[in-house]
Amino acid sequence: MANIGYIQVVRHCNHFCGFCSNPTTPYEHTFESMQVLVDDFVERGYFGVILTGGEPTLHTELPRITRYARDRGLHVRLITNGTRLADREFAKQLADAGLMLAHVSIYSVRPEVEEQLRGVAGTLEKAFQALDNAHEFGIELNVNCVINRLNADHLDENVRYLLRHHPQVRHFVWNNLDPSMGRAEVNQAQFTPRLRDFEVSLHRALTLLQRTGRTFRVEKVPLCYMTDFAWASTETRKIVKGEERIVHFLDQKQTVRQTDWEHIYAPSCEHCSLRTICGGLFDRGNGYDPAELSPVFVSRDAIVEQILHDGDDSSYAARSLEQWREDFERRCAETLAGKHERRPTGDLPDERFQPDHVISVGQITEQSRRRYEHKRAAESRRAERLGVQMERPEPEKPERGST
Numbered sequence: 001m002a003n004i005g006y007i008q009v010v011r012h013c014n015h016f017c018g019f020c021s022n023p024t025t026p027y028e029h030t031f032e033s034m035q036v037l038v039d040d041f042v043e044r045g046y047f048g049v050i051l052t053g054g055e056p057t058l059h060t061e062l063p064r065i066t067r068y069a070r071d072r073g074l075h076v077r078l079i080t081n082g083t084r085l086a087d088r089e090f091a092k093q094l095a096d097a098g099l100m101l102a103h104v105s106i107y108s109v110r111p112e113v114e115e116q117l118r119g120v121a122g123t124l125e126k127a128f129q130a131l132d133n134a135h136e137f138g139i140e141l142n143v144n145c146v147i148n149r150l151n152a153d154h155l156d157e158n159v160r161y162l163l164r165h166h167p168q169v170r171h172f173v174w175n176n177l178d179p180s181m182g183r184a185e186v187n188q189a190q191f192t193p194r195l196r197d198f199e200v201s202l203h204r205a206l207t208l209l210q211r212t213g214r215t216f217r218v219e220k221v222p223l224c225y226m227t228d229f230a231w232a233s234t235e236t237r238k239i240v241k242g243e244e245r246i247v248h249f250l251d252q253k254q255t256v257r258q259t260d261w262e263h264i265y266a267p268s269c270e271h272c273s274l275r276t277i278c279g280g281l282f283d284r285g286n287g288y289d290p291a292e293l294s295p296v297f298v299s300r301d302a303i304v305e306q307i308l309h310d311g312d313d314s315s316y317a318a319r320s321l322e323q324w325r326e327d328f329e330r331r332c333a334e335t336l337a338g339k340h341e342r343r344p345t346g347d348l349p350d351e352r353f354q355p356d357h358v359i360s361v362g363q364i365t366e367q368s369r370r371r372y373e374h375k376r377a378a379e380s381r382r383a384e385r386l387g388v389q390m391e392r393p394e395p396e397k398p399e400r401g402s403t
């Protein structure tokens with residue numbers, strides 16, 4: 001198994017997306033507080049770490065923590081909006097520090113749509129420059145895209161443009177919008193798509209990527225909206241391979257260990273041939289409608305075999321369907337037995353990050369609280385100009401281990 005953990009390095013950003021699910025908080029990391037989290041991933045035998053945010057390139061210690069994680073043997077990745085990576089010297093600095101892969105997020109190649117989504121002008125050109133810079137310095141490239149109401153109809157146009165102008169991008173990650181947190185939660189009506197809004201353009205986009213030899217993953221999309229590409233569903237792959245994911249949030253949630261990849265299902269899902277390997281409908285935030293789900297009757301085992309024999313992914317040891325069935329049934333029985341330990345969100349509590357075993361994820365200081373208040377005041381003015389709602393403020397006192 002190739003588990004990859006996430007560390008939110010900062011929670012502020014130089015863009016202002018109306019659907020940001022991880023906006024500014026008063027928490028901050030030092031190099032030392034990030035070091036503890038990197039060490040924890042190493043001790044758990046994780047394959048890699050993804051440094052994310054907010055916008056992680058705004059942390060002055062990013063090159064140093066990149067170097068540290070790389071020296072400790074982790075595959076080091078970054079999720080970035082690309083604005084700082086458009087600076088050639090900075091891209092070189094990260095490459096020299098050991099950054100191996102950058103996920104540059106681009107939501108729309110239509111400049112006016114990207115500007116509306118980002119809340120800032122001129123970001124698209126910078127993201128394109130970031131792709132070129134990262135490639136020049138040998139950093140592998142992914143493009144990340146959050147599927148939302150404004151880009152839902154032209155995901156394939158994004159792919160066509162990027163393949164033509166930035167052929168060095170080999171892998172794409174599609175994330176359907178998470179409407180449960182931050183500004184995404186309070187601006188659902190503006191940004192949360194219906195599944196049918198993107199079904200056709202996503203299918204065209206994935207077909208194009210497959211034809212041109214690119215790889216891709218899709219998260220928070222039920223399999224009935226991507227049956228031809230079910231093997232590329234992040235949830236399905238994690239269910240099949242039994243993988244987990246730890247996210248160190250730089251907010252009140254602190255650490256979340258995700259081992260359960262199932263969301264909710266409609267009554268009709270019980271008739272669906274993919275029910276046991278499908279993540280269902282992303283239900284947090286109540287942004288999506290179970291009435292949009294409809295059962296499919298394709299071969300589950302054929303999809304499992306595609307995952308087991310994926311030449312680009314050797315992370316799962318069992319290679320035959322029979323071996324997999326045995327492993328899968330054992331894991332299902334264990335999951336059922338352990339259901340009572342889960343939090344209401346479906347995530348498992350993590351022993352190292354409970355109140356009695358204090359390893360804090362970032363800290364709040366007087367200075368960081370003042371910075372947060374200043375930033376929030378400035379962002380509130382910007383939100384008003386852009387016609388979006390501000391997220392609910394971060395609660396004053398952290399309740400550790402309360403997710």
Ligand code: SF4
Pocket residue numbers: 222223224225265266268269272273274275278279280281293294295296
């Ligand atoms: S009908 Fe339900 S189980 Fe089947 S693919 Fe859709 S969401 Fe998944």
